[in-house]
Amino acid sequence: MIFLLVFHTLVFSYWVFHIQSLVDAALGMRNVGERDSASGIDWVIQGVRGLSLMRLRRPLMALFSMALLCSVGFSAASVQARSLVLAIQGEPETGFDPIMGWGRYGHPLFQSTLLRFDPQMNLQGDLATSWVLSDDRLVWRITLRDDAVFSDGTPLTAEDVVFTFNTARDADGLADVKALKQARVVNDHTVELVLNKPRITFLNELVSLGIVPKATYGQGYARHPVGSGPFQMVEWREGAQLVVKPNPYWYGQSIPFERVTFVFGGEQTGLTLARTGQAQMVAVPPAQADQPPEGMHLLSVKSVDNRGIAFPVVPAEGQTTVSGAPIGNRVTADRAIRVAVNQGLDRDALVQLALNGHGRPALGPVDGLPWNNPQAHQVSYDPDAARKTLNAAGWVDQDGDGIRERDGVKARFKLYYAAADSTRQALALGAAQQLALIGIQVEPVGASWNEIKHYMHQSPVVMGWGALSAGEMRNLYSGATAGQGYFNTGFYQNAEVDQHMAQAEAAASYEDSLAQWQAAQWDGHTGFGVKGDAPWAWMVNLQHTYWVSDCLETGPLQIHPHGHGFPITHDLPSWRWTCEP
Amino acid sequence: MNSWWGRLMMKRLCRLVWLLPLTAVLLFTLVSLAPIDPVQAYVGARMSMIGPEQQAAIEAAWGLDQPGWIRFFHWLAHLVQGDLGDSISYNAPVLTVLVERFPASLALMGCSFLAAFVVGSGLGVLAAACQGRWPDRLIRGWAMVISVSPGFWIALLFISIFAVQLAWLPSCCALPPGVTQDEAHWWQYGRHLVLPVLTLSIYGTGPLILHVRQRLIGFLDGPSARHLRLHGMSSTRLALGPGSRHALGSAVTVHLASIGELFGGSVLAETIFAWPGLGQATVKAATGADAPLLLGIALVTVVVVLLGNLLADILAAWVDPRLRIMPQEETLPRLKRLPWLKASARLKTASRLKVEPKS
Amino acid sequence: MKRVMVSIVSIVTRSDDTGKSYRLALFMAIVVTLMIWGGGALPDTMMAVNPAQRSLAPSWQHWLGTDLLGRDMASRTLAGLAQSLKVGLLAAALSTLLAMVMGMMAALNRSLDRLVSSLTDMMLGMPHFVLLIMVAYAFGGGTVGVTWAVALTHWPRLARLLRHEAKTLVKSDYVQVSRSLGRSNLWLARHHLMPHLMPQWIAGFVVIFPHAILHEAGLSFIGLGIEPHLPSIGVMLANSLNAMLAGFWWVVLAPGLGLMLVAFGFERLGERLRRQALPPDRGSSGVSPGQVA
Numbered sequence A: 001m002i003f004l005l006v007f008h009t010l011v012f013s014y015w016v017f018h019i020q021s022l023v024d025a026a027l028g029m030r031n032v033g034e035r036d037s038a039s040g041i042d043w044v045i046q047g048v049r050g051l052s053l054m055r056l057r058r059p060l061m062a063l064f065s066m067a068l069l070c071s072v073g074f075s076a077a078s079v080q081a082r083s084l085v086l087a088i089q090g091e092p093e094t095g096f097d098p099i100m101g102w103g104r105y106g107h108p109l110f111q112s113t114l115l116r117f118d119p120q121m122n123l124q125g126d127l128a129t130s131w132v133l134s135d136d137r138l139v140w141r142i143t144l145r146d147d148a149v150f151s152d153g154t155p156l157t158a159e160d161v162v163f164t165f166n167t168a169r170d171a172d173g174l175a176d177v178k179a180l181k182q183a184r185v186v187n188d189h190t191v192e193l194v195l196n197k198p199r200i201t202f203l204n205e206l207v208s209l210g211i212v213p214k215a216t217y218g219q220g221y222a223r224h225p226v227g228s229g230p231f232q233m234v235e236w237r238e239g240a241q242l243v244v245k246p247n248p249y250w251y252g253q254s255i256p257f258e259r260v261t262f263v264f265g266g267e268q269t270g271l272t273l274a275r276t277g278q279a280q281m282v283a284v285p286p287a288q289a290d291q292p293p294e295g296m297h298l299l300s301v302k303s304v305d306n307r308g309i310a311f312p313v314v315p316a317e318g319q320t321t322v323s324g325a326p327i328g329n330r331v332t333a334d335r336a337i338r339v340a341v342n343q344g345l346d347r348d349a350l351v352q353l354a355l356n357g358h359g360r361p362a363l364g365p366v367d368g369l370p371w372n373n374p375q376a377h378q379v380s381y382d383p384d385a386a387r388k389t390l391n392a393a394g395w396v397d398q399d400g401d402g403i404r405e406r407d408g409v410k411a412r413f414k415l416y417y418a419a420a421d422s423t424r425q426a427l428a429l430g431a432a433q434q435l436a437l438i439g440i441q442v443e444p445v446g447a448s449w450n451e452i453k454h455y456m457h458q459s460p461v462v463m464g465w466g467a468l469s470a471g472e473m474r475n476l477y478s479g480a481t482a483g484q485g486y487f488n489t490g491f492y493q494n495a496e497v498d499q500h501m502a503q504a505e506a507a508a509s510y511e512d513s514l515a516q517w518q519a520a521q522w523d524g525h526t527g528f529g530v531k532g533d534a535p536w537a538w539m540v541n542l543q544h545t546y547w548v549s550d551c552l553e554t555g556p557l558q559i560h561p562h563g564h565g566f567p568i569t570h571d572l573p574s575w576r577w578t579c580e581p
Numbered sequence B: 001m002n003s004w005w006g007r008l009m010m011k012r013l014c015r016l017v018w019l020l021p022l023t024a025v026l027l028f029t030l031v032s033l034a035p036i037d038p039v040q041a042y043v044g045a046r047m048s049m050i051g052p053e054q055q056a057a058i059e060a061a062w063g064l065d066q067p068g069w070i071r072f073f074h075w076l077a078h079l080v081q082g083d084l085g086d087s088i089s090y091n092a093p094v095l096t097v098l099v100e101r102f103p104a105s106l107a108l109m110g111c112s113f114l115a116a117f118v119v120g121s122g123l124g125v126l127a128a129a130c131q132g133r134w135p136d137r138l139i140r141g142w143a144m145v146i147s148v149s150p151g152f153w154i155a156l157l158f159i160s161i162f163a164v165q166l167a168w169l170p171s172c173c174a175l176p177p178g179v180t181q182d183e184a185h186w187w188q189y190g191r192h193l194v195l196p197v198l199t200l201s202i203y204g205t206g207p208l209i210l211h212v213r214q215r216l217i218g219f220l221d222g223p224s225a226r227h228l229r230l231h232g233m234s235s236t237r238l239a240l241g242p243g244s245r246h247a248l249g250s251a252v253t254v255h256l257a258s259i260g261e262l263f264g265g266s267v268l269a270e271t272i273f274a275w276p277g278l279g280q281a282t283v284k285a286a287t288g289a290d291a292p293l294l295l296g297i298a299l300v301t302v303v304v305v306l307l308g309n310l311l312a313d314i315l316a317a318w319v320d321p322r323l324r325i326m327p328q329e330e331t332l333p334r335l336k337r338l339p340w341l342k343a344s345a346r347l348k349t350a351s352r353l354k355v356e357p358k359s
Numbered sequence C: 001m002k003r004v005m006v007s008i009v010s011i012v013t014r015s016d017d018t019g020k021s022y023r024l025a026l027f028m029a030i031v032v033t034l035m036i037w038g039g040g041a042l043p044d045t046m047m048a049v050n051p052a053q054r055s056l057a058p059s060w061q062h063w064l065g066t067d068l069l070g071r072d073m074a075s076r077t078l079a080g081l082a083q084s085l086k087v088g089l090l091a092a093a094l095s096t097l098l099a100m101v102m103g104m105m106a107a108l109n110r111s112l113d114r115l116v117s118s119l120t121d122m123m124l125g126m127p128h129f130v131l132l133i134m135v136a137y138a139f140g141g142g143t144v145g146v147t148w149a150v151a152l153t154h155w156p157r158l159a160r161l162l163r164h165e166a167k168t169l170v171k172s173d174y175v176q177v178s179r180s181l182g183r184s185n186l187w188l189a190r191h192h193l194m195p196h197l198m199p200q201w202i203a204g205f206v207v208i209f210p211h212a213i214l215h216e217a218g219l220s221f222i223g224l225g226i227e228p229h230l231p232s233i234g235v236m237l238a239n240s241l242n243a244m245l246a247g248f249w250w251v252v253l254a255p256g257l258g259l260m261l262v263a264f265g266f267e268r269l270g271e272r273l274r275r276q277a278l279p280p281d282r283g284s285s286g287v288s289p290g291q292v293a
Helices: A004-020 A020-027 A040-072 A157-170 A200-208 A219-223 A266-273 A336-346 A349-357 A383-392 A422-436 A447-454 A470-477 A495-505 A508-522 A566-574 B006-035 B037-049 B052-061 B068-081 B092-128 B136-147 B153-163 B186-220 B224-229 B235-258 B259-273 B278-287 B290-320 B325-333 B334-353 C004-010 C017-041 C073-108 C110-125 C128-138 C141-151 C156-171 C173-178 C184-223 C233-245 C248-275
Strands: A083-087 A114-116 A123-125 A130-131 A139-144 A180-187 A189-197 A231-237 A241-246 A259-262 A281-283 A296-310 A359-361 A410-420 A442-445 A459-467 A537-547
Touching: A004 A508, A004 C184, A040 B006, A083 A266, A114 A200, A123 A130, A123 B290, A130 A200, A139 A157, A139 A200, A157 A180, A157 A349, A200 A470, A200 A495, A200 C233, A259 A266, A266 A566, A266 C233, A336 A383, A336 A422, A336 A537, A349 A359, A349 A422, A349 A537, A410 A422, A410 A447, A422 A442, A422 A459, A422 C184, A442 A447, A470 A508, A470 B037, A495 A508, A508 B006, A537 A566, B006 B068, B006 C110, B006 C128, B037 B052, B092 B136, B092 B186, B092 B235, B092 B259, B092 B290, B136 B186, B136 C248, B153 B186, B153 B259, B153 B278, B153 C184, B153 C233, B186 B224, B186 B235, B186 C110, B186 C156, B224 B235, B235 B290, B235 C141, B259 B278, B259 B290, B259 C128, B259 C184, B278 B290, B278 C128, B290 C110, B290 C128, C017 C073, C017 C248, C073 C110, C073 C141, C073 C156, C073 C184, C073 C233, C073 C248, C110 C156, C128 C184, C156 C173, C156 C184, C173 C184, C184 C233, C233 C248
Parallel strands: A083 A259, A083 A281, A410 A442, A410 A459
Antiparallel strands: A114 A123, A130 A139, A139 A189, A180 A189, A231 A241, A241 A259, A281 A537, A296 A459, A296 A537, A359 A537
16 A cells, blocks of 8 residues: 555656646646647647556656655745744635725724724724714714825825725625715815714724725725735735735834735644744634644733623513514523523633633623623622522422422523534533533523524524624614624613613714713613623633744734634734844 | 537537536526525624624625525526626625636646546556456555545545655645745645645546456457467557557546546545635535525536536547447438437447456 | 244355355444444543543553544544434435436336436536535535435436336336236336335445445535534544644544445445346446446
């Protein structure tokens, strides 16, 4: 068998050597366009003809070519000085068009945005030098810096900003700018964005929507982006890698890298590159993060990439959604059950079990973000408190089967999770074990999202969210989004919470809105936190794990949103190389 | 159109006329049956930031709010104009995606195709020449083993041996990181091709080895071989000369007919080796609910397989003139000719292709 | 009962080719039963995540080592094979059933015959794996998807063969007599065709079976097959990539080898049965895998 393997390799390497012209023609079709496609067929025919008698002379040739291949292969040092290779996955298959959704997470690389968050989540101007909201909270007046230039050399003006926002509003991509009524030019460096209704979370669009040039934006833009950001594209081989270099026209600080390469492909691609020393930063799955190779260290980044249990909070009374999905659950409709679950979950154990320790307990949906209200989610692992809560509410185990009941209703429910996700599976199984101790029987059910869609208004589901915008929180807890898509699956509704969130949206500034967002979680007598209605039991926040070269200094990192990988590029322009080149 | 290959082409074209539309309907039915919500697959993790209004707009932009049969006719109308629709997961016309990704796949599949043919038929000839002795047994065992081992598993073993343990060859991608196409040397392409091609070609050699061996043994036991041997031709020369010619003609046919399998193998190989070709796009389309792209890829592969079969027939007839449809048969009355011709042609082909019984 | 036992024993202990086939068949049947029964009955503790025992090399305690999450590879492989065998059995059964129905329909009704043969042609003209992906996609993936995908793509060759056989049968005198006596097509199929097609049908089943499990593994590998929370060879191999790059070769070796051995056993059995029950293929009798499946 080994003999055959070697034989196969030899003969094959001979072929590799000789069909180079075909490979060239095929892979470099753009450059070598003059080669006609007949060459492939020629090779087949010649191969057939040459087969019969020439075979014996070939092994020698093959041996020679094999040796040559290996020797040239080893002398190749592919990484040049001060060029950076990142294998953090997350290839944007749809291209680099902000209007279709590029740049929502991490840095848009090629484009710049009006505003940005610094690592501590404070708002800063990027293209904008001032941003003022009108008294009726409907018009943003934004002044632009005057030194912004696109990478093709043309200056960025108010026209481009207005064009970008209006086009994004009408586009059917992954940038939801539907809240915008109209963007208009005031003068060369001032624009006004008019909203449909007061909405402070529109700031999120100012932070994430990269500005495109009006003059050259068109069909092929997504694959050949031009922007005023820190980088410009050198080459994007789809499915393989993206190569960028600093944009000489960028208005920011100088970037210490001649070239930055993003290698795509699966997790295993990154692991290989890390082990062979070819990549300086690699996104690794938590299960394997603990043994970084020589010259690299583990970087574990905090995130709000959270997982929790969404409870149906209305009792089952036979109602269904338009699509016929049943609504309501008579067990989880009782607040006592939901609070007891919150108290009975050992979140530290779940972090160990499901995340290999690379995570932190989640108490609320926005742990660590400026609009979080820690008071609202004060809960710790305390089975005794959970039992007390249940006893007080009348849930007692009378028949001695280990499951509590009240009025003939057993304290049990199914817990759905996406079967394709092993982390969620571990969380569901772990939660079931822990809750059995306090007398609640949980039956974990792995299912596809299509099945979950049908049962999610009736049974608790393991869900994950985590965006860097309070808009997400509004979507999850607002009575207006009850039953809409995956947002508020439990039909949670609290008029006071809605009131606080509406006030937050109508705030005069980002800073002013924070207090109202916090009040929605707990305002002293109600809220959606555990102290209040507890429609969710949050379990864990993931930590995103990377292997980083010891020579690479990334500085302070922003807390990560949902999505492992690309968010780490948020401050890429300020990264430094600390070793000699 | 009087030549033999012209007639063959005509026959195949007629087949295409009913086969392609039927295939199109079947494929479209399959993708429309899928219970996967494409909007959800597209939006993915950003679900929380995409409001219901925007989701409805996306749905309308893709025409998903219309019933299936209307979508089918839309698609068909565009297809006739050479437009395969727009890929959802790549946000580009399907045709662009296919053209963009085809070269990488062609390089991979082309090399594997040739390598498999060379190695497969070579081993087949070797096995037949040493019939019954240890090389024959070894090769037959090898062919049996690889025909039942999962191709992707072989790929993993190769990576384990050559990329991880020995560290001779790269285990991923088409080029080293940080190198653009303009800067790349041909040997860099070559090095990165080795493992994927090795995997893909090994998978295709199994049936070929057995086929060539069988044919060659049939020839060597036949009267013509006996005749040549009596005239003093050595067994080796017999096997390599006229024997090989006898066996390889049909080997080409068998091998070309396996193009479909090759594409299937490339889907798995490209996934493992992070090869930026059509196979990778297929997986992305299937897991990302990208129905237009999936349809496009399926249609293109159907056409490629049909072309492969056509090429197989032409090559087979070119190598072996007896397989050509002879012009004199053309003179028979048209109505009666067709069924008769088919039957007789089949009979003749059968008797000629038949392995002579071992004496 | 005693006579049945005696005849079974006498067949199994025969020293000729038939006896060998039966012995192999009996052996494979025992293997399958043991695996499905054993794989399903494995204690959960063997498969539980155990951070203290991550990536251990094969030892006396763990014959085939442990994976990245500390699960015993031997148990996982066994459970994965059981899962694969279940899906394979179901899919192959559905597939051969479909082939049988198609073949008989074609033989008994001329217009259905045209439909069946053009359907067969179409299915054979399409690249196999692409079709598998499309059908799996149509059913939304998962265990259900992969079962249907394999079932709906493996019937054409067997159907073509059974159609041919059934057509010969229909032409025979006794069928013609029955037909002229006014027997319905259903009756003819049940009493005349089915019994005669049984051997081919069984041989077809055994030949299709290894293909079914190999293709199931392939689909699961790319994420369109069995859900990752169930043990299955394809999923295990897909997850083993990372471990293998870290040098843990045993994680890859065991599942693949297990799958290969099972497939190999059935391939040999199918080859034997095919030689006995199915007419020899013209030209290329040595090429086993693609012929019927």
